[in-house]
Amino acid sequence: MxxxxxxxxxxxxxxxxxxxxxxxxxxxxxxxxxxxxxxxxxxxxxxxxxxxxxxxxxxxxxxxxxxxxxxxxxxxxxxxxxxxxxxxxxxxxxxxxxxxxxxxxxxxxxxxxxxxxxxxxxxxxxxxxxxxxxxxxxxxxxxxxxxxxxxxxxxxxxxxxxxxxxxxxxxxxxxxxxxxxxxxxxxxxxxxxxxxxxxxxxxxxxxxxxxxxxxxxxxxxxxxxxxxxxxxxxxxxxxxxxxGNLPSLPDFRDRIEAALEHLELSVQFKGERYGTLEMRRHYSTYLKGLPKVSVVRNKLVREESPEQVASILLDYREECEGYRREGKIGEYAEYLNDHSEKLVLNYKATSKHI
Known part of the structure; x- marks a missing residue:
């Protein structure tokens, strides 16, 4: 093009x-x-x-x-x-x-x-x-x-x-x-x-x-x-x-790492407080479908410190390692294909316009 x-x-x-x-x-x-x-x-x-x-x-x-x-x-x-x-x-x-x-x-x-x-x-x-x-x-x-x-x-x-x-x-x-x-x-x-x-x-x-x-x-x-x-x-x-081959699917590690990357960039460009607050709307889409996500999301949206948010995400990654060993984490792509519209509606509820 x-x-x-x-x-x-x-x-x-x-x-x-x-x-x-x-x-x-x-x-x-x-x-x-x-x-x-x-x-x-x-x-x-x-x-x-x-x-x-x-x-x-x-x-x-x-x-x-x-x-x-x-x-x-x-x-x-x-x-x-x-x-x-x-x-x-x-x-x-x-x-x-x-x-x-x-x-x-x-x-x-x-x-x-x-x-x-x-x-x-x-x-x-x-x-x-x-x-x-x-x-x-x-x-x-x-x-x-x-x-x-x-x-x-x-x-x-x-x-x-x-x-x-x-x-x-x-x-x-x-x-x-x-x-x-x-x-x-x-x-x-x-x-x-x-x-x-x-x-x-x-x-x-x-x-x-x-x-x-x-x-x-x-x-x-x-x-x-x-x-x-x-x-x-x-x-x-x-x-x-x-x-011509299907890519490997992003797992919980990839998704949490992307959320951490996004947080780091948001803070870099918008400052610690505003950059951290702006990220609150994104956690539901990065983490949706993972085990006990509502608990960790409630913690994330209360924090104004990027260090604390990062700590919560890293702790949750360790939790997910345990859930993976127990067979409690399914395929992200299956979730995304089945729930894509719901994902967007959830994002809209915490944002202004898309």
Whole structure:
């Protein structure tokens, strides 16, 4: 897949997710094999007003490259100004969010709401492409609802406006994250596209990733919710694509080690107190399904010291060694495949937006 000077064979990409793809999580996913990572999506209006919390989201380290910054907004003026600001942080490319279905974004005429105004979507895109000197891509959905799927028309307009790749989530805005992503429509978009299409939606395992590549013919795939608490999905997918063999499954040691890595990075970038508090929402996904996890999770969410949290996790790893010898720990992949939607709902309950 070629975007500007980037040329990566079948990249496996971390999707942009609010309150998820911060520096800590991006670097963790990079360590585990993500080919490209995206920042959290950021508001064009907040960027142009200089809101510090928003601007901080654009800060990245060299180890995260290649990295894309994603912006959303509803006017040509705000998006062009935000695009120039984002470019100053030197991402490898800039992505426009035309797919977020939440009220916070679509309810204000941005994100997926622009699927109802394809001419305005194209005007914004063309203005952003002209405003910056780095490649521009976009991420969108099939349409507003099942009765108004317009992705082929949108694709042509965005190609004409100058984007270099399109990430496509296989649902409409009205479907939000319900049901199954429609990979057939992604395949249809691939057939009509003259630019790379990145397939997105319902990749929960390396096997899903391989099936998505084969089913859609996309040049890259993007993993969002399937990476939460499961950064191993990137290295597992790369292994499967390279060798044709299924990867070994992450066990309790891998999962606890990933939680410890994530904690260390979170504290590094956000400070001891805030970095530790931010991690509370992640423990349920890293540890879900392990024996007596509710007890250890209750301990973890009470602690504000990263050293104490690390100690609790290390003690729990020792406990799990005993449970393993007793045959009380099953396969993580079996749990993930059977409970993926529940995992995400549990994460949402302790977060703001995905």
């Amino acid at each position: 070629k975007i500007g000077s980037l040329d990566i064979d079948r990249p496996v990409i971390l999707a942009p997710m609010e309150d998820v793809t911060d520096r800590a999580f991006r670097q963790l996913c990079k360590r585990h094999g993500a080919d490209i990572v995206y920042t959290e999506f950021v508001s064009a209006e907040a960027l142009r007003r200089g809101v510090e919390k928003t601007t901080r989201k654009l800060i990245a380290d060299p180890v995260e490259r290649p990295i894309a910054v994603q912006i959303f907004g509803s006017t040509v003026e705000s998006m062009t100004e935000a695009a120039r600001i984002a470019e100053s942080f030197e991402p490898d490319y800039l992505d426009i969010n035309f797919g977020c279905p939440t009220k916070k974004v679509a309810g204000k005429g941005a994100g997926a709401a622009l699927l109802k105004e394809p001419e305005k979507m194209a005007a914004i895109t063309e203005a952003v492409v002209r405003a910056v000197n780095i490649p521009v891509t976009a991420k969108t959905r099939l349409g507003w609802d099942r009765d108004s799927i317009n992705i082929i028309d949108v694709l042509r307009r965005l190609e004409d406006a100058g984007i270099q790749a399109l990430a496509l989530h296989g649902r409409t805005r009205s479907e939000m994250y319900k049901g199954r992503a429609d990979w057939d429509w992604i395949a249809e978009a691939v057939r009509h596209a003259s630019i790379p299409v990145i397939a997105n939606g319902d990749v929960w395992s390396p096997e899903d990733a391989l099936q998505m590549f084969n089913h859609t013919g996309a040049e890259g795939i993007m993993i969002g919710r399937g990476a939460i608490g499961n950064p191993f999905i990137f290295s597992g997918t790369r292994h499967l694509l390279k060798t």
